[in-house]
Amino acid sequence: MDKSSLLALLAEVQRGAVTPEAASARLADLPFEDIGHTRIDHHRALRTGLPEVIYAAGKTPQQVAEIFTRMAVAGTPVLATRATPEAAAAVLAAVPAATYNELARTLTLDPTTNYQLPTTHCICVLCAGTSDLPVAEEAAITAEHFGIRVTRLYDVGVAGLHRLLAVRDQLAEANCIIVCAGMEGALPSVVGGLVGVPVIAVPTSVGYGASFGGAAALLGMLNSCSPNVSVVNIDNGFGAAYIATLIARSSRRGEV
Amino acid sequence: MDKSSLLALLAEVQRGAVTPEAASARLADLPFEDIGHTRIDHHRALRTGLPEVIYAAGKTPQQVAEIFTRMAVAGTPVLATRATPEAAAAVLAAVPAATYNELARTLTLDPTTNYQLPTTHCICVLCAGTSDLPVAEEAAITAEHFGIRVTRLYDVGVAGLHRLLAVRDQLAEANCIIVCAGMEGALPSVVGGLVGVPVIAVPTSVGYGASFGGAAALLGMLNSCSPNVSVVNIDNGFGAAYIATLIARSSRRGEV
Amino acid sequence: MDKSSLLALLAEVQRGAVTPEAASARLADLPFEDIGHTRIDHHRALRTGLPEVIYAAGKTPQQVAEIFTRMAVAGTPVLATRATPEAAAAVLAAVPAATYNELARTLTLDPTTNYQLPTTHCICVLCAGTSDLPVAEEAAITAEHFGIRVTRLYDVGVAGLHRLLAVRDQLAEANCIIVCAGMEGALPSVVGGLVGVPVIAVPTSVGYGASFGGAAALLGMLNSCSPNVSVVNIDNGFGAAYIATLIARSSRRGEV
Amino acid sequence: MDKSSLLALLAEVQRGAVTPEAASARLADLPFEDIGHTRIDHHRALRTGLPEVIYAAGKTPQQVAEIFTRMAVAGTPVLATRATPEAAAAVLAAVPAATYNELARTLTLDPTTNYQLPTTHCICVLCAGTSDLPVAEEAAITAEHFGIRVTRLYDVGVAGLHRLLAVRDQLAEANCIIVCAGMEGALPSVVGGLVGVPVIAVPTSVGYGASFGGAAALLGMLNSCSPNVSVVNIDNGFGAAYIATLIARSSRRGEV
Amino acid sequence: MDKSSLLALLAEVQRGAVTPEAASARLADLPFEDIGHTRIDHHRALRTGLPEVIYAAGKTPQQVAEIFTRMAVAGTPVLATRATPEAAAAVLAAVPAATYNELARTLTLDPTTNYQLPTTHCICVLCAGTSDLPVAEEAAITAEHFGIRVTRLYDVGVAGLHRLLAVRDQLAEANCIIVCAGMEGALPSVVGGLVGVPVIAVPTSVGYGASFGGAAALLGMLNSCSPNVSVVNIDNGFGAAYIATLIARSSRRGEV
């Protein structure tokens, strides 16, 4: 779709020959920008509800900066995850308005403008121990980038149950709950039994020995006896927040 | 909590001394019925939104029938999953009004009375091949039991992409999509890229050799490049439907 | 050591030439009875505190019956674990006074005579779900065989935390706690955080799919964030009870 | 619980309105100190018998130093495990009275004051080879920190059985035995057959090739044919010592 | 075979006593050049259709340079894969005419002279994401080295299906298709369903957590529901191109 055909389409919308819904549907399948190593999917938001996000791991700082810049130029909010300090430096040099969070390894640009929801829409992000913080923060910042209010409840592992029970009221307010835990990964099961909303479990690679890089937590979560628990990949805070955002945004609770 | 204290509580609600919310909260933590081998959680619906479900695997037909009967007597809708024909016979002898679905291995009693939602709330259940049907049906019947409208889209595996593209309109209507697939488990990723709602992926144990009983599909789904995909245990159609129900029920879409 | 040398040793004890401690030490290393396929270790109790137990799995009913009979004839209490109904029939034909527990798959003879302790010595055996009962009962019967009082607390899985909190007083009385759980194996971590005694975790093969025959529960327990948890093999209720017995028997708590 | 309510509780104890047991029980569930990234559990000793210990791995030197200092200020003995030299430097700068053991990677403060038991309470810590020393020393220092006398028996692997048989008398005196071994992990089974007390097996990550980071030793120990062996995570010397301490402290043997 | 016997053989061919086919067959089994650490197989092309290639991983830069030089001297085109920058420096110092591709980690010498085919012979090399580029390029350069025309189609992962459908015409022209993908490895199945030629699937080690270094993608590809998919080792772009070359070179399509 070149520019003129886009204008033609929009003109048709303007004069009522094409409904906006039909135009949106047609645009959703339209092309990507091919910059050689990458095909940027500028219309992804039309198709899947949320814009494309840059997964910086395995890309050179230059590649990250180039993609980040193209998306910034296109005017959409931008999020990059798993960004190394080197990638952050390259992006910040090109797009000074971007923000780097070293703990969460995220780069964001103007995250809150487009997606702002009433503040009654919210999720909780829990983690079992201090070492799970990077994953939990990746989740929290991603959800905030998509316009969701986030309640952080950290270091509430099951070996000290009173810490979890003390935050029960906050759990009750959430549209969706993200639980990050390494080691035995028991926290999602316990949380799942306390609430009536979906729980997204994120196994973390925290642990040693027989944790096998997070595999023990992953298996535990997949076998959860709480039926409201689903699981994403080890350390995948971003994915959990993406799903939680989709759930929270569509929820009745939170509307005026 | 014995009957009299329950009555006392309800009387307080009646005269305004206790709000219904407070009463509900107190009841949510109240006891279970201890029948020796099992502690039935009659108030689970108050606490977690959906009633307890009987997981029949590993229980004797007698145990299944006993629990099923107690819950039927308590007046709640009842669902048992992974029920063998023997367990089904024992339950049907005790509760003739129950229904057994041999393919899905489910036993249900009066599933639609309590949870009926406007029919615009719906989910899709997809499966990749004919062999995935038992898992897909467990999911579909569970969701219907909880009052959700289900669109079944079966045998739409990725090796014949046109079959999937042919049902794209139906995908677009769902509040949540369940995808059951064995072998390489690629279908959730492809579906995830086509829609803007959460996708619950259910790996099935369909396959042979290096499928390792569903582990290949499980790993594939956990590594999905579509960020709206979360995963439940192998063959866990019930769990997927439980989560999909929570998502669909809270969704704005579907309200008048 | 033939009979005469044993008598000589005992005579020396009688006249004070050898202390009882020295005699006991010498006897502890003394031989076994070789019956061809098996070397029965009649003096094991002297050496390791508790008598040899017959592990019936992998032995023919005839082998089990033969060993059981030899030990019964020797006058020691006898316990066989993992006994099939066929093995039970063979033993009961040879030793009618023996008792078979079909759920726990144990065969016992006169278990309580020799080891009776004050009833204040006790352990708790917990299990997460109904399907864990065979393993839990193997543990409970083993401990009772060794003279320990057992409190059974079944179906107290973490998805309904109030069930566990309701038995907290009983947990507080135990010298040691055995926790049997399949699926995600989260219960030992939660229990471990509530008590100040050793917790022996027994993963069970209960579960399906990614439970991989109990491996998920095993890994979860090995990675427990509660430091008072140690683990035995999958389904090894006997081993857990053996260790719990050693701990409880040596404990101050329980003495007059 | 703020200070005034604590004082009120203690006043009630003083005038007999509340028994000390009841007061202790109430305090055991009381809150933690929330310092943002961590919730310090100051009353853990009341609830579980031994105070909280800092697991330094995965925490920044600053976080370790901050938690260490808070606990030191609270007057309790402090132990941090898996401390890097950098964490040690940060702690020693803040708490000069602390001690760093480079081999065991432990930081301790005044470990022996509070828990001192009669010296007849003791455990043995064995290791199979020289390379297991860091794990064995973590166990030994942890137990000594909790007031237990420790007999170290190192480099007694099963390929030179006479080295193990030479220390048999020392094994016989222990209330509990910790065995650290990598490679095939055979030592706990052999030791377990020689003694009548619980054996805590610690697989170490010592080995190469098919040791798979300690998994071979772990599996070997879980399958031990000696029934008095239970297992903790790979390299988890701390956990083994924690359990051994609980066992030794409650033992009759060792009392006057 | 020394030089004189070679000459004798060729003389026989000249005078018709030995057919060229028979001479070729005899030469195919003839010796290698033994340079101590390596036995160079100069006649491999006669035996298996394509010349020996240097696998540089695990060899010192000196060894790589020595083998490369020997083969260059022998006059055959030379390809080395998995070459580090250090190996490249050593080779370029010895053979300045060689070319190093840093992304693909290949060293080539005069690749196109001997194998040039009509340009209608071609393969496609696809990759799912930007991070798969090194593997895809290793494949593409290898095939070009062997005289095959390569169409590169990068960043066409299944989460944005329209990107793949947009290149369908190019897929239809290939004699064989190589598909490189990490994470869930779903792309080969989807491509396999669109074409009627063999698909060589190359799992890449791209991913994290439960990708287990490419094992998830590998398992997915082995379980492909498209029957025209076969698989090579993780990251083995070279092997895929070798096989694709054999297929394309023998194909009728592409001949005048």
Place this chain on the structure above:
Amino acid sequence: MDKSSLLALLAEVQRGAVTPEAASARLADLPFEDIGHTRIDHHRALRTGLPEVIYAAGKTPQQVAEIFTRMAVAGTPVLATRATPEAAAAVLAAVPAATYNELARTLTLDPTTNYQLPTTHCICVLCAGTSDLPVAEEAAITAEHFGIRVTRLYDVGVAGLHRLLAVRDQLAEANCIIVCAGMEGALPSVVGGLVGVPVIAVPTSVGYGASFGGAAALLGMLNSCSPNVSVVNIDNGFGAAYIATLIARSSRRGEV
């Protein structure tokens, strides 16, 4: 596409308005026959070169018979793999002209009519031992069904190398070679070094103990040092033959 539109298309071809190539391309994407549990892909041959094949495992005998009959009625040759004797009975009752091969577990109908090629097109199917026969025969019958001449070379395992060297001439004639082997799976590497055509390796589940159901052979083949080896799933004789057919059919060798 209903019948009339098909007729219209064909009429356009007749009068030259549409080329046959264009018509074929349009038909390739046309629909499937939806029989409830299965969507039969009648035009698969147009799209991918070979017709759909029924994978009978996991389908009921009735489902297999129904699909087999529909395809027979459509006039295409039919092949079903992994057919149990029960499925065979159901098919033979419905389609008496079909043939069941008990060793290979295949059901075929008129396999050779449509695909007959000059007999110079051929492949070899090798197996290492007698126990690999079912997999090798599945491959051989599949290839013959698709019109390829097959040379069977069985029981030529690497422990008796002279057996393999004795068939070297037959290997030299093939367009593609399928090698089935269990246990250590070494045969494909050895064969790969002897020939200049693609080798498709099929690991079989033959073996015991550390063969782990064929995983050892699978891993061996994936790590083959012969670069012309690619691999399909364990016991997947059908897939290997499908790919070998594609390769052989397009090969110049075999044409007049």
Place this chain on the structure above:
Amino acid sequence: MDKSSLLALLAEVQRGAVTPEAASARLADLPFEDIGHTRIDHHRALRTGLPEVIYAAGKTPQQVAEIFTRMAVAGTPVLATRATPEAAAAVLAAVPAATYNELARTLTLDPTTNYQLPTTHCICVLCAGTSDLPVAEEAAITAEHFGIRVTRLYDVGVAGLHRLLAVRDQLAEANCIIVCAGMEGALPSVVGGLVGVPVIAVPTSVGYGASFGGAAALLGMLNSCSPNVSVVNIDNGFGAAYIATLIARSSRRGEV
């Protein structure tokens, strides 16, 4: 080699034109008997020192009987391992002089005639527990079939070390020691430390839970700290005996 060429060769030997050594070498590479499904290697003894043995698993009773008969007719001693009762019945019907050992699952014919050595050549076969007997007996009967004297030492597991120490003199006499053990597989390491001859370790599939079908024992043995231990496949008593035979037969010890 047909009969006449064999006679010609033997005539040359007779008249001194060919040495017996040269004739033997030529015969060693000579053909096998091709009976369709199997290529019997009648001259294997010339090439590798011991005759071919029938591995009956995965072969039909008819195939086993046919091969057994051919070898019996050829006059060589015959051994079949892993023979089911059905295979045994088929063989005994065809070759009544054969012997079936049900525990070891072996079929033998005239095992001792050809290989008889001085009785001073001997090996020991140890097993850890009663359940390991089938594997140990397969080893013992195989070695005896090859003419080696076997000392059986059963049920000498490491949990009762005095049982092993009691047989130390018998260990000292052996040329090679085979150790069969399941569970943790510790016995080979302990035995290896006591003797100065090679120890062949045979992991058995005895155990449950985390023994993973013998994998735990296998890993333990591979990581043995005794350097004289090598390992064969799980339950591979035959292989261990084959190697032990080669070692014992070549040993100086045992010669007059």
Place this chain on the structure above:
Amino acid sequence: MDKSSLLALLAEVQRGAVTPEAASARLADLPFEDIGHTRIDHHRALRTGLPEVIYAAGKTPQQVAEIFTRMAVAGTPVLATRATPEAAAAVLAAVPAATYNELARTLTLDPTTNYQLPTTHCICVLCAGTSDLPVAEEAAITAEHFGIRVTRLYDVGVAGLHRLLAVRDQLAEANCIIVCAGMEGALPSVVGGLVGVPVIAVPTSVGYGASFGGAAALLGMLNSCSPNVSVVNIDNGFGAAYIATLIARSSRRGEV
């Protein structure tokens, strides 16, 4: 055993009161030298035929140097394996007469004096590729240290079978053959089929992707179809040579 008791024993031997055999047996069980972190087993040669060897991995350079020096002082030949350059420097500083082989990572002192055998005793060490050299050299140097003649046959992998067949005569002379191979680990099976002596297979960690650090080669070797193959740990060249030495030393072949 202090010096005087040793002298007393030797005096008894001298005057005939104790036979040399009896004295040797008594000494074999005698103590080790305890240097704190290590118990040096000076009499291991008496007990197991070959002296203790230092496994340097996991020990500090200082520990290695200390043990090496003690053994050098005791007058025995000394071998240390897996020695880093740092450990080598420490040893060479203390024992200048020692030799460091950087490729094999071995430190040796006077290896050939004590064990020299007739040069007809020999073994072969094979490796499949250049990258296996470090493991092969560890094996070769170890065997030479123990007085065995070693024939090195390197880079003879199965993909170029003629390279292996070219060295068949050298294989025929060996008393035992060590085969080091990574990747698919097929070489031991092929070699095993060519010879009549024990083959010790050493999987190496050479490979990438699905070689999983040598696990693929290990599994292949364990499943070898050649019955004369036994296996040691991944990269364990030392262990293979230790066993090969025991076999070769006891062999008749090689004596005058």
